[in-house]
Amino acid sequence: MSIGMDSKTIIGLALLAITIVSCQHVDVSHLINSTQHLQDIERGEDWRYQNIYPQLNMSMHDHGDQQKNQSTWIPMTTTRPLNVSKPSLDKFINKTLSSMPSGVCVKEVPTASLTNNIHAHGNGSDPSLSRIQTCCDGYQRNKHIFRKCLPICSKECVNGICTAPETCTCYPDYVRTEAGECKVTCPIGCENGVCNPDGTCDCNPGYFSEPNRKFCSPKCDKKCLNGKCTGPNQCTCNKGYVKDATDSYRCVPTCNPTCENGICSGPNMCLCYAG
Structure with missing residues (x-):
């Protein structure tokens, strides 16, 4: 049985109505989630972006607002250094x-044109x-802060x-x-020694104090x-070296x-005999 023109028109309108209703129920939750995600990153509330600068070992909760007010704000980890007061930090x-x-540095590169046959x-x-x-x-580029480079x-x-x-x-x-390490000093403490009332260190036997007497070295x-x-009369070899069998120093x-x-003249480096 053939369907008349009027019937086809009715069926077409019905399909169009179903399509419109379906479009009204499109799931846009992914768009909302994406927008929320970007807002979280901007506020520094997305934990995945809080470890970009691990050297800044301080509290995002305590210091986040202050850092966001600065043009050099950098996301940080969530703990503060032990024994350091909040105002001082x-x-x-x-x-x-x-x-x-x-x-950020300026570098010169060959000029290029996006248009053919035009000399830029x-x-x-x-x-x-x-x-x-x-x-x-x-330095290396900070992937999440535009035009910022971080030291390596x-x-x-x-x-x-x-x-x-x-x-x-x-x-x-x-x-x-001298080794580039950050050691705790008085009045918090003196590693391998004891603190004096004037803030200097008295070192244990086998250790000596640096000129500023702020820490003790073996x-x-x-x-x-x-x-x-x-350690006292104890040497640790650099990478690629081992202790000599006859001399511990x-x-x-x-x-x-x-x-x-x-002969082995350096780590994985051979010096050949003559001939």
């Missing part, structure tokens, strides 16, 4: 962030060159902040040692060759595999 964080360089003129020292902004050597410290800054390439700035009441009777003094390089017809 606030002052230190604000002063340190405001004095940190941007880490760059804004560099030569028309064929254009100037762009990029991170300076020793190959070793984590414990009890401090990475403020320049391979440079840690210590928290209040901590002092930087003492070795002889210099550690290719290593460092990590001397570390010698190691090669794997061993050097044939030569």
Whole structure:
């Protein structure tokens, strides 16, 4: 049985009505969630973006509002350094962030045109060159803060902040040692010693105080060759070196595999005999 034109029109209108009703019930929750996610990131409330700068070991809850008011605000972890008062840490964080360089440098690159057969003129020292902004050597781009570059410290800054390439700035009441580590100082405490009323350290036997008497370092009777003094008369070898069999203050390089017809002159580096 054939369906007349009127019947087809009715069926078409019915299908159109069903389509309209279906469109009114499109699930837009993913759009709402995406918007909420972006707002959380902007407020610093998305935990996945709170570890971008792990060296700033302080409280997001206590200090988040203050940091967001600064142009150099950087997301931070959720714990504050032990034994450091909140006012002292606030002052230190604000002063340190405001004095940190941007880490952004200008670099000249060949000028390129997006249009064929058109010669573009760059804004560099030569028309064929254009100037762009990029991170300076020793810095890396912050993926979540536009036009911000962060310094790179190959070793984590414990009890401090990475403020320049391979440079840690210590928290209040901590002092930087020759090895670049941040050690607790008096009146909080004196590692390998005791605190005096004037804030200096008296060191235990086998340790000596630095010129400022803020911390104690282990003492070795002889210099550690290719290593460092990590305890009273105790040397720890640098990476790629092992203790010499006859001299505990001397570390010698190691090669794997061993050097044939030569000597190991450095970590995995062979120096061949003549001939």
